Amino acid sequence: MNSSVRRQRKKKFKNLLLLLIAVLLAAPLGLFYSFGKLIQPVDAYSNSTITVEIPSGTSTARIAKLLKENNLIKNDLAFRILSRLSKSDGKMQAGKYALRNDMDAKAIIQALVEGDVTHDTVKFTIPEGFEFVQIVNRLESNGLIDRDKFLQLANYGDFNYKFLENIPKGENRLEGFLFPDTYQVARDATEEEILKKMLDRFNQVFQESYYQRAQEMGLSINEVITLASIxxxxxxxxxxxxxxxxxxxxxxxxxxxxxxxxxxxxxxxxxxxxxxxxxxxxxxxxxxxxxxxxxxxxxxxxxxxxxxxxxxxxxxxxxxxxxxxxxxxxxxxxxxxxxxxxxxx
Known part of the structure; x- marks a missing residue:
């Protein structure tokens, strides 16, 4: 093999190597560009308003599907990824929202996290240290609940939460587990929706590391919250x-x-x-x-x-x-x- 042929082969190999490097470098940029396009507004020139209702306890995947069905986002998977990246997964609130398809996915997530509902809503605040009976009294005085229905549901309803697994049904069953916070709910929210909203908030606050720590200390979740309440x-x-x-x-x-x-x-x-x-x-x-x-x-x-x-x-x-x-x-x-x-x- 003469030197001319060797030089040509080396040149070909070098060109192929450069092409491969360029492809490898371009791939992430391409993915980033594609993701960026998928979270842009469905129609940047439209100002039409679409009302969407997010039921209490709805997962991020279901929220993404509802938004896609209503032509408010381009891609439900991209929306879910963005919610994870922005640490908004599990923080989007239930309610009726007036959203526009000129909003990008980031703006929609922000509206859902902030609970920026346009439906007829009411806010209520449960201070830290409130007893269950005080919570019931406040909700009743705000005209948000039927007292008997609320008590029946709180004491004997079915709730699928890890922290309630070993809490028996009965009087004051949810004492300590209705998280103290400021809430915004639809004025016509049901007793179940209000209870789930407050239990969802407890579920967000009580991290997985807390369960592990309780186990290390030899305490049940009921014992942890009992001590915390004192x-x-x-x-x-x-x-x-x-x-x-x-x-x-x-x-x-x-x-x-x-x-x-x-x-x-x-x-x-x-x-x-x-x-x-x-x-x-x-x-x-x-x-x-x-x-x-x-x-x-x-x-x-x-x-x-x-x-x-x-x-x-x-x-x-x-x-x-x-x-x-x-x-x-x-x-x-x-x-x-x-x-x-x-x-x-």
Missing amino acids: IEREAKLDKERPLVSSVFHNRIKQNMLLQSCATVQYILGERKENLTLKDIEIDSPYNTYKYQGLPPKPIASPGKPSIEAALYPETTEYLYFVVSKNGEHTFSKTYKEHLKAKNGN
Whole structure:
């Protein structure tokens, strides 16, 4: 083989190699370009409005299919990918939406996440630490529910959530699991839709890592939320919640009574500032001055900081705390220190 032939072959190989590199480089760019086109508006020059209803509990895949059926997105798979990339998967809210096909997929996702419904809607807020009965009272006073229907469904309805798997049906069954937040619902929303919206929110907040952590601690989900609800009612400041949690964890380890005023207030049905001797002698499994360990169920709806405090308490030797006039707590290791702090207040 002469040198001329070898040079020609080398040149051919080099050209093929360059072509292969160009194809490999162009492929991701091509995919990116194709994806970009698929999430663009269906019709950028149209301003027609299409009303779409997203039922409560609808998956992202089903939402994408509904939007595609209504000619609001070009491709349902691209919409699902974008919802994952934008961390919006599972955060899109139920309701009736007035959407336009000149909106791109990103704008539609944002509208669904923000709950930007144009249907006749009403907002309601459930504060952290609200008891189930308080939630019912607020919803009823806002004209959103039929009290009897709501109670029947809450106590005996079928709900497919991991955190409710071992919670038996019965009175106050959902105590602690209706997540405290601000909600927007259709004015004609059913009792079931309202309950599912609140349970869906709990499901979003209670991450998979929380289940794993609870298992590591040897606690059931009911026990975690029960402890979190007590922390919620005892601590006003988020920074103190892990410390309050440490006190209760330490007391449980030492077989001490929890002695939480909040659990007795739950029995009484009122938040008395000072409990009497008669109050703390009430014979109830919720009376932590009388019975060791946690009460049988949560006593209120805890927020995320209290749930995390229950799962991740501060490492301390504290066994006591007392609240001061400004709402902060003084923590003590011994009863002698506690009495001193108490008298100082």
